[in-house]
Amino acid sequence: MAGTPTIEELEREADAAWWRGDGAASMSASEQVYRRRLEAGDNAGAAHQALTLTLEWATRGDIEVASGWLNRARKLLAASPPSADHGYLAYLEATIAMETEGDPAPAWSASADLSTMATTFADPALACFALVLSGVAAVREGRTRDGFGDLDEAMLPVLAGQVPPLWSGDIYCSVIHLCEGLGDLARVRAWTDALDRWARPQSATFMYAGVTRIHQLQVIAAEGDWDLVEAELGRRSEGLVGSHGWLAGAGYHELGEVRRLRGEVEAAAEAFDAALALGVDPQPGLALLTRDRSGPEAGLSSLRASLGQRGRLERARLLSAAVGLALEGGDPAYAQALADEAEATAERYGTPGLVAGAARARALVLLDQGRPDEAIPHLERAARVYRDQRYRYASAQVHEGLAEAHGLLGREPAARAEIACAREIYRQLGAVTDLARLSRPVLPAGLTPREVEVLACIASGASNREVASRLFISDKTVGRHLANIYLKAGVTTRTAAAAWARSQGIAARERV
Known part of the structure; x- marks a missing residue:
């Protein structure tokens, strides 16, 4: 038929659309290539196209559609003689299994097979895939040094241009995502810089130029330039919705976190909703936003649901926030269990962010137990890590913890110095909610803000059930808070x- 594009023209159309970040146009042309090759009896060519579409749909964030294309590729290759595409299939299957099930065993097996296939088919990309799988598997098993050694080596064929760009970009983003999960901001920076060096020379409109910028803005958010993040990250995330959906979702998640910390509650909720729509669970920010609106038990319930759906490494970044919510909600036993888990995970992986997070989680528990002298070494360890990693908001949180510990020990000059440091960091960041909290009067007898709220209600004559209703917590939690109040106030x-309470000037008031 006159005017009907050839398969080669469709391939060029798909390739050009991918390079400029038009995912819909790229996949539409690719699907036409697949059908045309299948109609022509070119099962091998159709299988290759199905593998490409699997990765494109997965990158976009449509996992169900990606699984469908993977199954089409699997069926076609099962009836085809051995080829390099069998290696691409093995790589995708092992990667998906490791991501969804957290089991590195299939990755080890596939890595060995891919090494052999790389030699058999003289395909450097398969050797790269073998190293990626062994590297990620080793990291997940807690051998981070060995794992990153393989991942560093895997980048050599990428830099030599021996791996197709679609697959190269996915490897970079996957490794950066892994580093984020490990809480290793230094490695996130290093791999983001490597992605930038790879992507920058390709094309001014290359999709991965936008991908790189979102990763850079995630680092910038940790370092504290929230004005720049607010000005740019929403637009950058929106630009990737149709081509790199899960990273767009991660961008909205980061934007929501910054907005939440700046007290922009509705704008934060909008960003979190955008992340959720793209398949990204924006925790722990969503739980903390829920806490602010409906109380700590509601926030912890939200976070529990997310923890139940994640593997050991994926849970790690949520544990410190979960400990805080458990303590606020009056569940010290659960907080203790979460802190134990955080320490075990940090010991397994040994990365800076996980070590610091576990140290802070343990310190929160110790402070709640009235053991500030034991909490201080944990807080000091976390402070060193966050300072080295240039993670400013987390540093301010640790300074707050140190101020509380020194205050409980009667070291008022040290406590004032630590709280002044925390306040200055919050001021520079624009963390208005934290600034407002630190501006409140010092609470008597080491009471927490939640305990003061409970006590104010009790002083006004409210029953436990009325307190629970007013503060959006359970009767059981009210009882736990009262037990702590009795202990701290020295009453029975x-x-x-x-x-x-009346002698301390604690009057009934609305919860803020």
């Missing part, structure tokens, strides 16, 4: 607690 009855 409800009447004595109410009298002590």
Whole structure:
């Protein structure tokens, strides 16, 4: 038929659309290539196109559609003689299994097979895939040095131009995502810089130029230039929705976190909703936003649901926030269990962010137990890591913890110095919610803000059930808070607690 493009013309059309970041046009042309090759009896060519479409749909964030294309490739290759595309299939299957099930065993097996196939078919990309699989598997098993050694080596054929760009870009993003999960901001920077060096010379409109910028803005958010993040990250994320959906979702997640910390509640919720729509669970920010709106138990419930759906490494970044919510909600036993898990995970992987997160989680538990002298070494360890990693907001949180510990030990000059440091970091970041919290009067007897709220309600004559209803917590949690209040105030009855509250100027008030 006159005017019907050839397969080669469709391939060029798909390639050009991918380079400029038009995922819809790229996949539309690629699907036409697949059908035309299948109609022509070129099963091998159709299988190759199905593999490409699998990765494109997965990158876009449509995992169900990607799985469908993977199954088409699997069926076609099962009836075809051995080829390099069998290696591409093995790589995708092992990667998906490791991501969804957290099991590195299939990756080890596939890595060995790919090494052999790379030699058999003289395909450097397969050797790269073998090293990626062994590297990620080793990291997931806790052998981070060995794992990153393989991942560094895997980049050599990428830099030599021996791996197709679609697959090269996915490898870079996967490794950066792994580094984020490990809480290793230094490695995130290094791999983002490597991605930038690879992507920059390709094309001014290359899709991965936008991908690189989102990764850079994630680092910038940790370092504290929130004005730049606010000005740019939403636009950059929107630009990748049709071509790199999961990273666009990660961008909206980061934007929501910054907005939440700046007190922009509705704007934060909008960003989190955008992340959710793209398949990214924006935790722990979503749980903390829920806490601010509906109380700590609601926030912890949200976070529990996410923890239940994640593997060991994926849970690690949520544990410190979960400990804080558990303590706020009056569940010290759960907080203790979460801190234990954080320490075990940090010991397994040994990366800076996980070590610091576990140290802070343990310190929160120790402070809640009235053991500030034991909490200080954990907080100091976390402070060193966050300072070295240039993670400013986390540094301010640790300074707050140190201020509380020194205050409980009667070291008022040290406590004032630490709180001043935290306040200055929050001021520079624009973390208005934290600044407002630090501007509140010092609470008597080491009471937490939630305990003061409970005590104020009790002093006004409210029953446990009325307190629970007013503060969006359970009757059981009210009882736990009262037990802590009695201990800290040195009283044994409800009447004595109410009298002590009035003597301390704690009056009934609305929850803020």
